[in-house]
Amino acid sequence: MSDQRQLTVQGEKRKTQLLSCAAELFAQHGYAETRVVDIVERAGVAKGLFYWYFENKAALFTELVVEHREQLRRTQHRAIDPTATPLQQIRQGTEASLRFMAERAPFFALLEVETVNRAFANVLRVGTDIHTNDTRQLIEAGIRRGAIRDDDPELLALGVVGAVGYYGHFHRSGRTTMSIDGLAAFVGRFVVCSLAADEQIAREVLSVPTRDPRASAVDKS
Amino acid sequence: MSDQRQLTVQGEKRKTQLLSCAAELFAQHGYAETRVVDIVERAGVAKGLFYWYFENKAALFTELVVEHREQLRRTQHRAIDPTATPLQQIRQGTEASLRFMAERAPFFALLEVETVNRAFANVLRVGTDIHTNDTRQLIEAGIRRGAIRDDDPELLALGVVGAVGYYGHFHRSGRTTMSIDGLAAFVGRFVVCSLAADEQIAREVLSVPTRDPRASAVDKS
DNA sequence: CCCGACATTGACCGCCGGGTCAGGTTTTGG
DNA sequence: CCAAAACCTGACCCGGCGGTCAATGTCGGG
Numbered sequence: 001m002s003d004q005r006q007l008t009v010q011g012e013k014r015k016t017q018l019l020s021c022a023a024e025l026f027a028q029h030g031y032a033e034t035r036v037v038d039i040v041e042r043a044g045v046a047k048g049l050f051y052w053y054f055e056n057k058a059a060l061f062t063e064l065v066v067e068h069r070e071q072l073r074r075t076q077h078r079a080i081d082p083t084a085t086p087l088q089q090i091r092q093g094t095e096a097s098l099r100f101m102a103e104r105a106p107f108f109a110l111l112e113v114e115t116v117n118r119a120f121a122n123v124l125r126v127g128t129d130i131h132t133n134d135t136r137q138l139i140e141a142g143i144r145r146g147a148i149r150d151d152d153p154e155l156l157a158l159g160v161v162g163a164v165g166y167y168g169h170f171h172r173s174g175r176t177t178m179s180i181d182g183l184a185a186f187v188g189r190f191v192v193c194s195l196a197a198d199e200q201i202a203r204e205v206l207s208v209p210t211r212d213p214r215a216s217a218v219d220k221s
Numbered sequence: 222m223s224d225q226r227q228l229t230v231q232g233e234k235r236k237t238q239l240l241s242c243a244a245e246l247f248a249q250h251g252y253a254e255t256r257v258v259d260i261v262e263r264a265g266v267a268k269g270l271f272y273w274y275f276e277n278k279a280a281l282f283t284e285l286v287v288e289h290r291e292q293l294r295r296t297q298h299r300a301i302d303p304t305a306t307p308l309q310q311i312r313q314g315t316e317a318s319l320r321f322m323a324e325r326a327p328f329f330a331l332l333e334v335e336t337v338n339r340a341f342a343n344v345l346r347v348g349t350d351i352h353t354n355d356t357r358q359l360i361e362a363g364i365r366r367g368a369i370r371d372d373d374p375e376l377l378a379l380g381v382v383g384a385v386g387y388y389g390h391f392h393r394s395g396r397t398t399m400s401i402d403g404l405a406a407f408v409g410r411f412v413v414c415s416l417a418a419d420e421q422i423a424r425e426v427l428s429v430p431t432r433d434p435r436a437s438a439v440d441k442s
Numbered sequence: 443c444c445c446g447a448c449a450t451t452g453a454c455c456g457c458c459g460g461g462t463c464a465g466g467t468t469t470t471g472g
Numbered sequence: 473c474c475a476a477a478a479c480c481t482g483a484c485c486c487g488g489c490g491g492t493c494a495a496t497g498t499c500g501g502g
Contacts, residue, residue, distance in 0.1 A: 142308050
C-alpha cells in the first residue's frame with residue numbers, strides 16, 4: 001500500500017469495515033491471536049485486499065488505537081464543566097473516562113496485560129486476587145473501627161492494589177524519575193488519604209514513620 | 222519432559238540458570254519476542270535441553286510468575302506489623318510492595334501492557350501522557366487555591382490516571398460486577414478523597430452531583 | 443566395571459502466518 | 473469510449489520458531 005492513495009466512497013467503506021472487523025476479532029482473541037486471514041474472512045474479501053488498505057497488521061492496529069484515543073479525549077472534554085473547580089473537573093473527567101471505556105470495553109481490554117496471552121490470564125490474576133483479599137479484610141476491620149471511610153470494601157481494596165500496580169508501572173516505564181523510597185512514601189500517603197475516614201485519622205497514621213523492611217528483616221522469616 | 226523427574230544438583234542448577242536467563246530475556250524483549258533458542262543460547266546449551274527441564278515455553282513462564290508471586294507475598298507479610306492498625310498495615314504493605322516490585326522491575330515490567338509488543342509502546346503511551354498532563358494542570362490549579370493537598374502534582378496526576386485505568390480494567394475483567402454508573406461514581410469519590418486538601422473540601426465537592434455527559438451532550442461539540 | 447538414570451547435543455520436521463504478486467474486474471473522469 | 477486508477481482475487485512464497493528425536497556423554501551406586 002502506497003502512502004497517499006485516493007479512496008473512493010466504496011474504498012472508505014471497505015476500509016472502515018476491515019477496521020471494525022479487526023476490532024471485534026482483536027477484542028475477542030487478542031492481537032497476536034488474530035490472523036490477517038481471520039479479518040478478511042470475516043469481511044468476506046480476499047487476503048490481498050487487506051494490503052491495499054493497510055501497510056500491514058500493525059498499521060491497522062495503530063489506526064485503531066489513535067482513533068479511540070481521540071474519541072476518549074473528546075468525551076473527557078465534553079464532560080468537563082469549565083466553570084467548575086479543578087477538583088470537580090478532575091472528578092467529572094474521571095467518571096466520564098470510566099463510562100467511555102466501559103462502553104468500548106472490548107477494545108480497551110485489548111490494551112491490557114491479560115490479553116497479551118489469554119493462556120496466562122489465570123496465573124496472572126491469582127496474584128492480585130490474593131493481594132485484594134488480604135487488603136479487603138484489613139479494610140473491613142478498619143471500617144468497623146471507624147478508621148476507614150464507609151464505602152465498598154472490595155472496591156477500596158481494588159484501589160489499593162491498583163495504586164501499587166500502576167505506580168510501580170509508571171516507575172518502571174520511567175514516567176517518574178523519583179527515587180523508589182520517595183515514591184513508596186508517596187504512594188503510602190496516597191492510599192492513606194484515599195481510605196481514611198477523616199483527616200484527623202489520616203494525619204495520625206501518617207505521623208508514624210514506616211520502616212523499610214529491608215533494614216529490619218532479621219525477625220520472623 | 223515427563224512429570225516427575227529426579228534432578229541432580231547439577232540439574233537443579235541448570236534449571237535455575239535457564240529460568241534466570243529466560244527472565245532476563247523476557248524482561249528485555251517481552252515474552253512473545255523471546256525464542257526458546259535465545260534462552261538456550263544465552264545459557265550456552267543446546268535447544269533440546271530446554272525440553273528436558275520444561276514442558277514448553279509457557280510452562281517456564283508460569284513457573285516464573287508463580288515464584289515471583291510467592292516472593293512478593295512473603296515480602297508483604299514481613300513488612301506488616303501485626304500489632305498496627307489496619308490502615309497502617311495497608312500502608313506498610315503498599316510501600317513494601319512498591320519496593321519489592323522496583324527491585325524486580327524488569328520482571329514485573331513483563332506483565333504489562335506495553336510489553337505486549339514494544340512496537341506499540343509509543344502509541345499506547347501517548348494517550349495516558351495527554352491525560353496526565355491535563356490532570357496535572359488541574360491539580361496545580363487546585364493546589365494554588367488550597368483545595369488539593371500540597372503534594373507532587375505529577376504523581377497525584379498519575380494517581381488519577383492510574384485509577385481510571387485499573388478500575389476500568391477490573392470492571393472489564395469482571396472483578397467487580399457493579400454497574401458502570403455505580404463504579405464511575407465510586408471512582409469519582411475515590412479520586413476526590415485522595416486529592417482533597419481536607420475533609421471539608423471533599424465533602425463540598427462530593428455534595429454536588431455529577432451529570433452524565435451522555436444525558437446532556439447537546440451543547441458544545 | 444558396568445548398568446541405568448540423568449544430562450546434553452544439534453540436525454531435522456512441520457506448520458503457521460505474514461506478506462507478495464500477476465492478473466482480472468469495476469469505476470471514474472476526461 | 474477508452475485509458476488509468478481504484479478495487480479485488482487467491483495461489484504462492486518463505487522465514488521463523490516451537491517442538492522432536494536418536495545418538496552420545498557423564499556419573500553414581502551396586
